[in-house]
Every structure is written in C-alpha cells, then in structure tokens.
Amino acid sequence: DAKTTQPTSMDCAEGRAANLPCNHSTISGNEYVYWYRQIHSQGPQYIIHGLKNNETNEMASLIITEDRKSSTLILPHATLRDTAVYYCIVSGSSGTYKYIFGTGTRLKVLA
Amino acid sequence: GEEVAQTPKHLVRGEGQKAKLYCAPIKGHSYVFWYQQVLKNEFKFLISFQNENVFDETGMPKERFSAKCLPNSPCSLEIQATKLEDSAVYFCASSHTTGTANLAKNIQYFGAGTRLSVL
Numbered sequence: 001d002a003k004t005t006q007p008t009s010m011d012c013a014e015g016r017a018a019n020l021p022c023n024h025s026t027i028s029g030n031e032y033v034y035w036y037r038q039i040h041s042q043g044p045q046y047i048i049h050g051l052k053n054n055e056t057n058e059m060a061s062l063i064i065t066e067d068r069k070s071s072t073l074i075l076p077h078a079t080l081r082d083t084a085v086y087y088c089i090v091s092g093s094s095g096t097y098k099y100i101f102g103t104g105t106r107l108k109v110l111a
Numbered sequence: 112g113e114e115v116a117q118t119p120k121h122l123v124r125g126e127g128q129k130a131k132l133y134c135a136p137i138k139g140h141s142y143v144f145w146y147q148q149v150l151k152n153e154f155k156f157l158i159s160f161q162n163e164n165v166f167d168e169t170g171m172p173k174e175r176f177s178a179k180c181l182p183n184s185p186c187s188l189e190i191q192a193t194k195l196e197d198s199a200v201y202f203c204a205s206s207h208t209t210g211t212a213n214l215a216k217n218i219q220y221f222g223a224g225t226r227l228s229v230l
Contacts, residue, residue: 043221
C-alpha cells in the first residue's frame with residue numbers, strides 16, 4: 001500500500017501558485033519526502049525532497065509540517081507546461097530504497 | 112552518461128514471445144531500479160540492484176520475469192513467454208545513496224521508459 005495520500009486532481013490558473021498537498025501520517029524518522037512529476041507518459045521527473053526543514057530550489061518549494069505527517073509542494077508561478085501528475089513519495093527505510101507510488105495528483109494549469 | 116538510457120522505446124510482441132528491455136544507468140550510480148506502470152498512474156516496483164547484486168526483488172513476479180546488471184553492460188529486464196497483462200511501460204531508474212545507514216537519501220532518476228505492447 002502507498003504510504004501517501006493525495007487529492008486526485010486540482011486545477012490552477014496560469015501564473016498563480018499551485019499548492020499540492022500530501023498526507024504521509026505514517027512516515028518514520030528515517031524517511032525522506034520526495035516529489036516527482038510525470039508529464040504525459042514520460043519518465044517521472046525529480047522535483048525536490050526534504051526531511052524536516054522547508055526546502056526551495058529552482059523548480060518548487062516544499063513545506064513539511066513540524067510533525068512531518070504532511071507536506072505541500074508549491075509551484076510559485078504555474079505555467080501550462082506544469083500540467084502533469086505529481087507524486088509524493090516517502091522512502092528511506094532501511095533494507096530497501098524502493099519507491100511506492102500512490103495515485104498522485106493530476107494538476108491541470110488553465111490559461 | 113548524464114541520463115538514464117532505456118532501449119528500445121517501443122517493443123511489440125505476440126503472446127508467448129520473449130521481451131528484453133535494457134537500461135544504462137547514470138555513470139557513477141550504484142543502484143538500479145525497475146518499475147512497471149500499467150494504465151496511466153499505477154506504478155509497481157519490480158526489482159533493484161546494487162551494482163551487479165540483486166538488492167530487493169520483492170516486487171518481481173516469480174515466473175517469467177528475470178533481470179540482470181552485469182559489469183560493463185546495460186542492465187536488462189527479460190520477460191519469457193509474454194502475456195497480454197504484461198503490456199505496460201517499464202521504467203528504469205538509477206541512484207546513488209548519500210548519508211548513513213540509518214538515514215539514507217536516495218534520489219532516483221528515471222529513464223524515458225520502454226512501452227511494451229503484447230498482442
């Protein structure tokens with residue numbers, strides 16, 4: 001079973017911030033949160049990851065709650081090219097590094 | 112190379128035929144992962160390697176599927192006697208691990224996938 005739950009779909013107006021939530025209430029102390037996106041049927045593209053602190057890179061920001069049970073990916077100024085399925089993944093437990101994908105959030109950016 | 116290279120992009124097989132997929136990981140990455148994506152969203156982990164050694168094969172079907180990562184060769188995923196239900200996109204990812212045994216970071220970089228159609 002996936003360790004994360006995300007809304008099935010979201011819409012966002014072009015130029016506005018897209019805030020994509022993820023629940024990972026069973027996350028353990030040695031697991032990171034990773035975000036990926038898949039555009040059409042291309043390979044998943046890495047966006048950002050975090051452990052405890054909020055993170056920002058050139059693509060997005062990641063806000064992780066203090067209890068680490070949920071996080072939000074923020075695309076500050078969404079463009080049409082950001083239309084994709086976004087996956088939140090927790091991984092890092094000892095013994096395996098496999099990713100367990102949930103169903104993701106289908107983000108549609110509207111012109 | 113700087114990206115994970117998967118070949119072929121598309122593969123069409125009749126039921127019962129063999130299918131072999133290849134993956135060249137990013138240079139310097141010691142882990143390779145195979146995932147199967149059926150329909151549009153559902154990913155399933157199949158197997159992972161640490162260098163040439165099987166690291167985790169808990170997702171690998173017991174029959175018909177095999178995989179290898181040999182030195183100086185692309186990794187491969189082989190399906191003997193394909194079935195209709197094997198139709199999917201197969202993604203390979205590679206990574207290296209940083210951190211400690213108790214807190215390991217493992218960012219996986221994915222290839223473009225191989226679309227297998229079994230007719």
